[in-house]
Amino acid sequence: MSRLDSFIRRLEAQRACLDAAAAMIACTPGPVLEVGLGNGRTYDHMRERLAGRAIFVFDRQVATHPASTPPPEFLIIGDVRKTLAGAAGRIGASAAMAHVDIGSGEEAANAVLAAAIVPSLVALMAPGGVIVSDQPLAHAGLELLPLPGGVKPGRYHMYRVR
Ligand SMILES: C[S@@+](CC[C@H](N)C(=O)[O-])C[C@H]1O[C@@H](n2cnc3c(N)ncnc32)[C@H](O)[C@@H]1O
Numbered sequence: 001m002s003r004l005d006s007f008i009r010r011l012e013a014q015r016a017c018l019d020a021a022a023a024m025i026a027c028t029p030g031p032v033l034e035v036g037l038g039n040g041r042t043y044d045h046m047r048e049r050l051a052g053r054a055i056f057v058f059d060r061q062v063a064t065h066p067a068s069t070p071p072p073e074f075l076i077i078g079d080v081r082k083t084l085a086g087a088a089g090r091i092g093a094s095a096a097m098a099h100v101d102i103g104s105g106e107e108a109a110n111a112v113l114a115a116a117i118v119p120s121l122v123a124l125m126a127p128g129g130v131i132v133s134d135q136p137l138a139h140a141g142l143e144l145l146p147l148p149g150g151v152k153p154g155r156y157h158m159y160r161v162r
Pocket of ligand 1: 036039042058059077101121144
């Protein structure tokens with residue numbers, strides 16, 4: 001498979017998982033977390049699909065397309081290994097959904113970062129909340145969910161918070 005095909009399939013998987021999670025949390029109150037703002041593409045998709053929800057966004061910097069820049073009161077800037085751990089007061093309620101998209105090209109570093117943030121992330125979530133992630137997450141408080149049809153196992157990941 002060409003790198004272009006692989007990239008397109010990753011984005012299709014990302015969108016399918018975000019849409020499935022948005023439907024799953026329709027009856028779960030609470031804000032939404034975007035961990036890894038990047039260009040703001042998935043943030044823009046989430047704010048369209050989750051209209052009316054507060055979306056708190058985490059990244060070490062703002063490097064978005066201008067049309068996809070979150071309002072400052074929803075931006076939490078810094079290393080997610082620190083900012084997630086201190087975010088409960090700022091967010092103000094348990095989160096119904098989170099999207100984690102923090103991967104770089106380095107698999108080993110991605111795994112270390114995911115393991116470092118998962119306890120703080122789970123602590124911010126409501127029971128029954130859904131996490132969509134580019135990295136596999138291991139935590140006793142998470143139950144692995146099946147992926148939407150057409151998404152190859154391992155390409156993206158979905159979890160329900162126990
Ligand atoms: C793949 S990009 C996110 C893409 C974004 N979801 C989109 O659709 O445009 C990954 C982002 O994670 C952020 N990131 C990676 N490690 C981080 C860390 N330790 N603390 C804060 N942000 C981090 C990077 O700055 C980058 O913006």
